[in-house]
Amino acid sequence: MMIDADAGYLESHEWAKKQDGNVFTVGLTAYAIEQLGDIVYMELPEAGTEVIAGEPFGVVESVKSASDMYAPISGTVVEANTDIPDNPDILKGDAYDAGWLIKIEASDPDEFEDLMDNAAYKKFLETEA
Amino acid sequence: MVLRMKQTPFFAKHTACGARMVDFSGWQMPIQYPDGIVAEHLATRKHAGLFDVSHMGRFQVSGTGAPGFLRHALTNDCDRLAVGCAHYTMLANATGGAIDDAFLYRLGQETFLLVVNASNKDKDRQHLQTVLKGFGAVDFQDVSDPMAMLALQGPESETILQTLVTEAMLPQPKRNALGQLKLCGVDTIAARTGYTGDPVCFELFIPAESAEPLWDKLTAAGAKPVGLGARDTLRLEAGLPLYGHELGIGKDGNEIPVFAIGQAPFAVSFDDPVRRFIGRDVLEKQAAAKQRYKAGDFSDTAALPKVVRQMRLLDKGIAREGAEVYYQGQEAGWVTSGTMVPYWTVKDTVLTDDHAQRAVGLCMVAPHIPVGSEIEIEVRRRRLKAEIVARNLKNRRGSVAYAIL
Incomplete structure (x- = not known):
C-alpha cells in the first residue's frame, strides 16, 4: 500500500494517524521508505520526549544519506517502536501499521487538520516524481 | 540550455535491470539495482559483482616519446612497469597535491592506457596535453568513447571469466597483471585490478559495440550487477581513497598532500634519482615527513600536517x-x-x-x-x-x- 486513507501527511513524507483519544501513531510513508533504499540506522526519541510539529523527532540513515524525520503533530512521545531500529525491514512490508515509529500524545489534536489528506499527498507525490 | 547527460554503452542494460539512475559527473549511472546496496556489496564479497565503470576516462598514450612523457607527468615510474602490468599513479601538481589519481596499464613497450576519474577527465586531458609538448613523438588519444570498461570483482569472478574465454588466457594470477584475450569472441584487455579490495578482481576493456552482448554473457554466468552505491561501500571497507574526499581539496580548503593517503608509497617512485617528474621536490618532503612519523618524530609536520x-x-x-x-x-x-x-x-x-x-x-x-x-x-x-x-x-x-x- 503506497498511501493510507486515514493518515495525514507532511511534505517530508511522515504520516500521523489518530489512534485513540489524543494519541497519534507516526511513521514514514511507503514512498519515503522506497526512496531511502536500505535503511541502516535509525534514532527514535524516548518516551517522555516533547516534540513540536514540523521539527525533527529522529533520524533515519541509509547507506548514502542521513535524514531528519519531522513530527507531524506536537505533543509528548508516549511510546517508540524499538523493534524498528534493529529490524528496519519491517518498514518495507508495512509502513503504516507494523511500521509505526512513535506514538505522540497530542497537545493540540487540531494540528492534524493542517496535514495533507491522502488525496493531497498522492497529488504531491505526482509532482515529486 | 539543458545539459545532456551522457550514457555509457550499458545504459539500456541498467534500465532493463530496474536500476535507479543518478547523475554522476555528467553521466547517467546506476546508483543501485532493485536488490539494493547491501545485497550488492555482500554478493561482491562472496560471489562476483559486475560494475559498469565506462564513465571513467581512458587515454591511450603511445609512440617513442610516450615513456619519457609519462615519466615526467606521472609520479610512478613507467620504466619500472613491465609490459603486461599495471600500477597506481598520481597526476601531481607542482605543490604536491593530486590533480587526479589514476591507473597506468602498459600494453606494449611504447603503448599505455591511463584510466582516470570521470569527474577529472577534462581537467586531466588539458593538463596532460599541455605537458606533452616537448616530448617528441607522443600520440595522445582519448579512447573513452570507443572503449567500454567493466569491473568484475569477487571470489567467483575468475571462474566466471574462465567459462567465457574463447582465445588466449586470463592474465597470470598476480595483482595488476594484464593480458589480451577474447571473451565470447570479443577482443578484451583484462587486468587483475579493481577498487573493491577483493583479492580476486578484474577490470575489462572492450570495444563499445560489444558491450551489451558481453554484459549479458557475464550476468548469465552469475555476475551480479552492482551500482555506484556499493562501489563506494566496498572501497570504503577496503580503505581506498576517492578523489574529492581523500585527495584534492580538504574540508579546511587546503590541498591534500599526496602522501596523506596510505597508498601514496605505491603511487610515487623516487627510485631513479635523476627523474624530474612534476611535484617531485614537494613530494620528497612529504615522504620524508612520513618517514619521521614512522620513527615517532612529530616535531615538524609542515609538509604533511x-x-x-x-x-x-x-x-x-x-x-x-x-x-x-x-x-x-x-x-x-x-x-x-x-x-x-x-x-x-x-x-x-x-x-x-x-x-x-x-x-x-x-x-x-x-x-x-x-x-x-x-x-x-x-x-x-x-x-x-x-x-x-x-x-x-x-x-x-x-x-x-x-x-x-
Whole structure:
C-alpha cells in the first residue's frame, strides 16, 4: 500500500494517524521508505520526549544519506517502536501499521487538520516524481 | 540550455535491470539495482559483482616519446612497469597535491592506457596535453568513447571469466597483471585490478559495440550487477581513497598532500634519482615527513600536517563526511568518507550465510595518533566513540576478503 486513507501527511513524507483519544501513531510513508533504499540506522526519541510539529523527532540513515524525520503533530512521545531500529525491514512490508515509529500524545489534536489528506499527498507525490 | 547527460554503452542494460539512475559527473549511472546496496556489496564479497565503470576516462598514450612523457607527468615510474602490468599513479601538481589519481596499464613497450576519474577527465586531458609538448613523438588519444570498461570483482569472478574465454588466457594470477584475450569472441584487455579490495578482481576493456552482448554473457554466468552505491561501500571497507574526499581539496580548503593517503608509497617512485617528474621536490618532503612519523618524530609536520587513517565506530551511529574528529579532547581533524557497510560473519576463515553491519570510514587527522587509539567523532552534537584501525578488511591472503572486527 503506497498511501493510507486515514493518515495525514507532511511534505517530508511522515504520516500521523489518530489512534485513540489524543494519541497519534507516526511513521514514514511507503514512498519515503522506497526512496531511502536500505535503511541502516535509525534514532527514535524516548518516551517522555516533547516534540513540536514540523521539527525533527529522529533520524533515519541509509547507506548514502542521513535524514531528519519531522513530527507531524506536537505533543509528548508516549511510546517508540524499538523493534524498528534493529529490524528496519519491517518498514518495507508495512509502513503504516507494523511500521509505526512513535506514538505522540497530542497537545493540540487540531494540528492534524493542517496535514495533507491522502488525496493531497498522492497529488504531491505526482509532482515529486 | 539543458545539459545532456551522457550514457555509457550499458545504459539500456541498467534500465532493463530496474536500476535507479543518478547523475554522476555528467553521466547517467546506476546508483543501485532493485536488490539494493547491501545485497550488492555482500554478493561482491562472496560471489562476483559486475560494475559498469565506462564513465571513467581512458587515454591511450603511445609512440617513442610516450615513456619519457609519462615519466615526467606521472609520479610512478613507467620504466619500472613491465609490459603486461599495471600500477597506481598520481597526476601531481607542482605543490604536491593530486590533480587526479589514476591507473597506468602498459600494453606494449611504447603503448599505455591511463584510466582516470570521470569527474577529472577534462581537467586531466588539458593538463596532460599541455605537458606533452616537448616530448617528441607522443600520440595522445582519448579512447573513452570507443572503449567500454567493466569491473568484475569477487571470489567467483575468475571462474566466471574462465567459462567465457574463447582465445588466449586470463592474465597470470598476480595483482595488476594484464593480458589480451577474447571473451565470447570479443577482443578484451583484462587486468587483475579493481577498487573493491577483493583479492580476486578484474577490470575489462572492450570495444563499445560489444558491450551489451558481453554484459549479458557475464550476468548469465552469475555476475551480479552492482551500482555506484556499493562501489563506494566496498572501497570504503577496503580503505581506498576517492578523489574529492581523500585527495584534492580538504574540508579546511587546503590541498591534500599526496602522501596523506596510505597508498601514496605505491603511487610515487623516487627510485631513479635523476627523474624530474612534476611535484617531485614537494613530494620528497612529504615522504620524508612520513618517514619521521614512522620513527615517532612529530616535531615538524609542515609538509604533511594531517594524514588519512581508517576508523571504525565503537558506538552506535554513522559518522559521515565532514564530521569533526577529537583525540584526547582536542580537535584532531575530520571524517573524509563514512557510512555503514555490511559484512558476512566469518567462522574459521570461511564466510557464513549470516551478515551484519558496521560503521566505518576514513578520516584526515593529526599524524601522531597511533593505530588502536580511541577517538571521538561529533555526530549531531553528540560525540561517538571510534577507533583508529590499521584496516577494516582482511584481504592479503587467500581469495576471499572478510571483515576485521
